[in-house]
Amino acid sequence: MKVSVIGTTGYGGVELLRILHTHPIFDIQSLHTTRNEVPIWTEYPHLFNIIDKTLEGINPQKIAEECDMVFLATPSGVSGKLAEEFLDTDIQVIDLSGDLRLTNVDEYRKWYKKEPASKAIIDKAVYGLSEWNKEKIQQAKWISNPGCYPTAALLGLAPIIQSNNIDPRSIIIDAKSGISGAGRSPSHGTMLAEMNENFKLYKVNEHQHTPEIEQQLLAWNDTIKPITFSTHLLPITRGIMTTCYVQLLNDTDENEIYELYMNAYKDKPFVRVRPKGVLPSVKEVASSNYCDIGLSLDQRTGRLTIVSVIDNLMKGAAGQAVQNANLMNGIDEKTGLDFVPLYP
Structure with a gap:
């Protein structure tokens, strides 16, 4: 499956790349940013000679045509607007921000101090607490990834x-x-x-x-x-x-x-x-x-x-997002994630 990541210059986005790079089923098709279009390793030098993708601008139509899934690793207030661009497409969407989590838009305004996403998108998204919402996640095309x-x-x-x-x-x-x-x-x-x-x-x-x-x-x-x-x-x-x-x-x-x-x-x-x-x-x-x-x-x-x-x-961001992606596609939820914690 081809996946795209929007917002790879943040810590959650680059953690997604670490997981997806070795995932046996998900293949990184493209990386996107609103910043400079440069090789990803110039933002994160530890990726030099490991991930050779260049950051691209955000073209939702092109992403939807070329990919099966998109991860939105963008800040709250940005993800909701980006998500609207994918509303009429068949692409699977996993949002790591807080924009789709609260069903009450007035609560979002109060706590996030931003304008909420459209109710149509919020209603479409399943809250992705993997262990407690598994059946709904397995049937979903849109996931609101929980906060850390x-x-x-x-x-x-x-x-x-x-x-x-x-x-x-x-x-x-x-x-x-x-x-x-x-x-x-x-x-x-x-x-x-x-x-x-x-x-x-x-x-x-x-x-x-x-x-x-x-x-x-x-x-x-x-x-x-x-x-x-x-x-x-x-x-x-x-x-x-x-x-x-x-x-x-x-x-x-x-x-x-x-x-x-x-x-x-x-x-x-x-x-x-x-x-x-x-x-x-x-x-x-x-x-x-x-x-x-x-x-x-x-x-x-x-x-x-x-x-x-x-x-x-x-588990507070990228790992749970991939766990949800696995569940959405009938893949063992441990796939690409079953590694030992780093110690010390």
């Missing part, structure tokens, strides 16, 4: 949320991300001098991933109330850790919680539930498509702590 923070948080929360054994007002998500999650555009907040040996909270109570998380939680359990979602920057390049706290309604043994999670993820190859008493760290999933989950129940307070870790550029 929502992926980690939702995978960690899903089993307990659907058990209906939590106080619906009690959800707290404490999330931390490596600097690559802020993108490649330079800013004071991501400079080495600012972040080295530092750790900071940002977008307090106003992060744009908040409504995305709440939208999916409500789809699983319509009693859920607004969440508390805090985001922090870590002085590392890549990785996300979310520590989620929920108050249980009933006396529950930790073995029951563990069994609940093991059953929920037993047939989902990229989610690894750690043994009791073992909590994961971001280094243990680096450069992989895995989400590792650890659990701890405080019997004294009745509060469950859920730790989930992902690589923000992989």
